[in-house]
Amino acid sequence: MPRSDIQCDLMVIGAGMAGMASALFAANRGVTTVQVGMPGEIGFASGLLDLMGVHPVKEGRVWNNPWDAIDRLTRDIPEHPYARIGKNDIRQAVEEFTLFLAESGFPYHTYQDRNADVITPIGTIKKTYCVPENMWNGVKALNKRSSCLLIDFSGLKGFSARQIKETLHERWPELRTARVSFPDTSGEIYTEHMARQMEDRKVRQKLAQAVSPHLRGAQVVGLPAILGISRTREVISDFEKQLGVSVFEIPTMPPSVTGLRLRQIFEQQLPKRGVRTLFQQKVLGVRPAGTGEFKFNVGNHDNTLMVGAKGAILASGRFFGKGLHADGKRIRETIFGLPVYQPKDRTLWHCKDFLNPAGHAINLAGLETDDSFRPLDHFGCPAFKTLFAAGSILAHQDWMRMKCGSGLAIATAYIAVNSFLKQVS
Ligand SMILES: Cc1cc2nc3c(=O)[nH]c(=O)nc-3n(C[C@H](O)[C@H](O)[C@H](O)COP(=O)(O)OP(=O)(O)OC[C@H]3O[C@@H](n4cnc5c(N)ncnc54)[C@H](O)[C@@H]3O)c2cc1C
Structure with a gap:
């Protein structure tokens, strides 16, 4: 068995939302953690944190209260994570x-027991649970029709105020x-x-001068998400002072500044909390090393x-993140070779109508687990005592449609981090 260059308690494989959250929770609990993966994926995030919006997907039922939606989902799909x-x-x-x-300078707002309505770059309304502070004035303004x-x-390109107005005109x-x-x-x-330019006060002043003549009594101003990258709060506060009205951002199409901000926060803050990050690297191979431990070739x-x-x-995500790979016949898990829940054969992966609102069977593919989120082997037992799974790689959920x-x-x-701690303590 080769010697380890680094020894840790927990290896987090993935630098998407699930990997970042795992590394954070582990660090907060004093677990010695190494994290590996490409944080590039998180650059696609809108910055909105959805909890639960649509169920059943087939009916397209949209929920105001995500907790009620989770109750109903739990009854209807007991296999859902x-x-x-x-x-x-x-x-x-x-x-x-x-x-x-x-604490990292990027606060969120929520109504706690209901989803908020956020304007999308095409003028539709998206229901989501946690909204970055820089978009919250937009939620309030839409609510009050300010x-x-x-x-x-x-x-x-990709952001037209006129299109948003036309779509939202009646509401x-x-x-x-x-x-x-x-x-x-x-x-x-x-x-x-x-966004980088907006961190310069002179640029903000010039933009405020360009916007001011159009205000004509407006109580609030909405812009695409361009109000700074690392100093968004300061940029917005100063820009509001110059305009004399409240300001909010609208998420833009990916890859977006909102995703870039999140990525920067994780890249800077996780190492400060003790996580050893090996970003831009991959797990190339793994060997179980007895007594439940692993040796990773990274x-x-x-x-x-x-x-x-x-x-x-x-x-490690699904197909986009490369945690799952679909070849001509089967869907495979790419690192451990774990069994993947999937339709019986390829002809059943997709239904004929690509835009079918019910989605496709392939979108429910992934790892099945026990209650501690340990992936199961072919016999339905945990494949490894101390291997856990989190995020979109899990089976029986279609996060995009739900x-x-x-x-x-x-x-x-x-749950994966807390379960790991229970297993090793
Ligand atoms: C365009 C877009 C918009 C989105 N908008 C929203 C939104 O508005 N609201 C919301 O709540 N969610 C949104 N999401 C979803 C959310 O951001 C996450 O993508 C989703 O929750 C899945 O995250 P994940 O961490 O499970 O997987 P992924 O994000 O796919 O991350 C997988 C990670 O695993 C790594 N990996 C894979 N193989 C290896 C390997 N061999 N070694 C090391 N690392 C490996 C990859 O490099 C990557 O870092 C959006 C996603 C996308 C793509």
């Missing part, structure tokens, strides 16, 4: 996660729009560049190293 977690644990997981984000000015920018008649030029730019412009093109761990959390992506990732990470 949420059905293995008490609501109290889900609540505590979300609270611990959002407390970390608040007099609102929406701004978009010449040269910025929100007090919405007006204006298109302005972003200071010192011409031609096509990108949100990341704009690396990239340039070098590899050996990490020994008492246990692991597999948060609108439960981040909630599921955070809650299952919470």
Whole structure:
């Protein structure tokens, strides 16, 4: 057995929402943790933390109260990962996660017992549970139908204030729009560049001067998410002072500034909490090393190293994250070769109508687990004593259609970390 270059208690495989939440919960509990994976995936996040929005998917029933939706889901789909977690644990997981984000300078707001309505970049309304502070004024303004000015920018593709207004016209008649030029730019412009520029006070002043003539009594101004990257609170507060009205952001199409902000927070804050992060690296191979421990071969093109761990959390995602791989015939789990719950043969992966609101059988594929979120082997027993799974790799859930992506990732990470601690203590 090769010697380990690094020895830790827990190896977290994955740097998406489930991997980040696992690493955070482990660090908060004093567990020596190594995390490996590509944080790039999180750059696609809208920043909104969905808990539970739609069930049954086939009927497209949208829920105002995510906790009622979870109750109904638990009755209807007892195999769903949420059905293995008490609501109290889900609540505590979300609270611990959002407390970390608040402590990192990126607070969230929630109504606790109901979903909030957030405007999307195409003007539809999305129900979600936790909303970044920088978008919360938009939730309140939509609720009250306040007099609102929406701004978009010449040269910025994928965000049209006019389209949002037209889509929302009946629900929100007090919405007006204006298109302005972003200071010192011409031609096509990108949100990341704009957000970085907005950290400069002079740029904010110039933008405020461009927006002010359009205010005409508006109580609140909405813009695409461009208000800074690492100093968003400071940027918004200063921009509000200059305009003299409240401001809010609307999420943009991915990859977005909102995702970039989250990624930056995790990359900076997790090491400060003691997590050894091996971002931009992958698990290339694994060997169970007896007594429930693992030896991981971790690396990239340039070098590899050996990490020994008492246990692991597999948060490697589905097809997008590369935790699952579909070849011509079967769906495989890519690191441990664990059995994957899936339709009997390939012809059943998708239904004929690609846009069928009920979704496709392949979207329920993934790992089946016990109540501690340990993946099961072919005999229905935990495949390893100290291997746990979290996030979208879990079977029997279609997070995209159910609108439960981040909630599921955070809650299952919470149980996986607590279960690991119970096993090794
Ligand atoms: C475009 C987009 C928009 C979204 N919008 C929302 C939203 O509005 N609200 C919401 O709640 N959720 C949203 N989500 C969902 C959410 O952000 C998460 O993607 C989802 O919850 C799944 O997270 P995950 O961590 O399980 O998997 P992933 O995000 O897929 O992460 C998997 C991780 O595993 C790593 N990995 C895979 N194989 C290996 C290996 N061999 N070694 C090491 N690491 C490996 C990958 O590098 C990656 O870091 C969105 C997702 C996307 C893609």
